[in-house]
Amino acid sequence: MDGANLTTARLEIRDLCRDFGGRPVVRGVSLSLQAGQVTGLLGPSGCGKSTTLRIIAGVDQQTSGEVWIDGQQVAGAGVFVPPEKRQIGLMFQDFALFPHLSVADNVAFGLKGSRTEKRLRVRELLEKVGLARFIDSFPHELSGGEQQRVALARALAPRPSIMLMDEPFSGLDNRLRDGIRDETLGILKEEGAAVLLVTHEPEEAMRMADEIALMRDGQIVQSGAPYNIYNAPVDLNAAAFFSDVNVITGVVEGALTDTAFGQFLAPGVPDGAKVDIVIRPQHLKIDFDRGGKGPSPTHDHGVWARALVDRARFIGKESLVDFRMEGDGSILTASVPSVFLPQPGTPLWIAIRRDRCFVFRHSDKPGPDAPSP
Known part of the structure; x- marks a missing residue:
């Protein structure tokens, strides 16, 4: 697989x-990764x-x-290159360290060469x-975060051209996770491997990935920079997967929808549709x-609407x-920086950022990762 050109x-895939x-579990998935790129496969x-990751690794077909991989086909009609010949590193949630081997022997497990060469590569990675x-x-003498870093060193030891990571941080304590993610990302970037990170956590994908491929029901429904x-979700489900959302449902008349916050454009949606x-x-x-009385309408926020506080909590x-x-x-629901805890029943006025609204054709069957309108 050497000699691939820079393009x-x-x-x-x-x-x-x-x-x-x-x-069907995977349906028409296509992806392309360059050397040094981290792509988050999120869903x-x-x-x-x-399943997509296992097919790339060669442990499923x-x-x-x-x-x-590097311009050479490793899987397809009549083609199957075994996993050990694909130059792929693997990291999983459970780390999968060998308990009877020392840290050095775990890291050196997939290495070839003399004992001295192996020891030098092991020490280089453990220092990193x-x-x-x-x-x-031995693994049992290390914390979960330390075991995760040993697993990373072991996966990187043979200098794989591709690193596949399947929920590698989900078993870690929340207090450690962010720091270890950042350390791992820095090391992966230094090594220059193309990285495919499988995760169900949007924050993790946005924190680590150069690009995100959002997957749903076996298909990639949207891909791009975090x-x-x-900021431009393809549909309601995509918007709701990345954060909590409020949904206001309205009926279109003349490409406009009337709401308590004024009218919204709905171009291309027929009259009577939601x-x-x-x-x-x-x-x-x-x-x-x-x-x-509330504030006057503005260009940025449109019409203000009166509402009563139902509940407030500080998180x-x-x-x-x-x-x-x-x-x-x-x-x-509104989120407010710092402490703002008005009493239930308090009348207040609210408006919504016009440039931060998304208007989608209404679906009566939102997916499992979307809220009910």
Whole structure:
């Protein structure tokens, strides 16, 4: 697999499909990764992420489609390169260290060469992950975070061209997770491998990945840079997967939808059809009631609507306030930095950021990762 030119993708999968007993689990998945790129394969449990990863690794075989590494086909019709010849490193949630082997022997397990060469590579990697002092220790003597770093060193030891990571941080304590993620990302970037990170946590994908491929029901429904996929979701389910959302449902007349917050454009939607207007809690703005009157409409926030506080709670970095709208009794939630805890029943006025709203054609059957409107 040497000699690939600079424009050749390090990893490319084309129209990958996998059926189990006639049931499609992976449906037409295509991805391309360059050397040094981290792509997050993100989606809810059971959407086909891990199956895709296993096919790339060669421990499962696709029903149809192809896998290419550095311009050479390793899986497809009549082609199957065994896992040990694909130059792929693997990291899993359970670390899978050998308990009877020392840290050094765990890291050296997949290495070839003389004993001296192996020892030098092991020490180099253990120094990178800050564990050189544990070179002769055993896995049971290490913490979960330290074991994870040993597993990373072992996966990187043979200098794989591709690193596949399946929920590798989910078994770690929340207090350690962010730091270990950042350390791992730095080491992966230094090594220059193309990385495919399978995760069900949007925050993890956004923290680590250069690109995110959002997967649902065996298909990639949207892909792009984290900023773009967060701020331009393809549908309600995609928006709701990345954060809590408020959903206002309205009926279209003349490409416009009337709401308590004024009219919203719904181009291309026929009259009489429903749309969902989606807004994240941090993009609601709150103002005080002034004798039953609120602020005047503005270009950025449109019309203000009166609501009563239903519940307020402080959750550390912010406060969440549930409002019951006076017009239809629906509940909308706003997040407010720091402490803001108005009493239930307090009348306040709220508006929504027009430039942060998403308007989607209404679906009566939202997916499992979306809220009910």
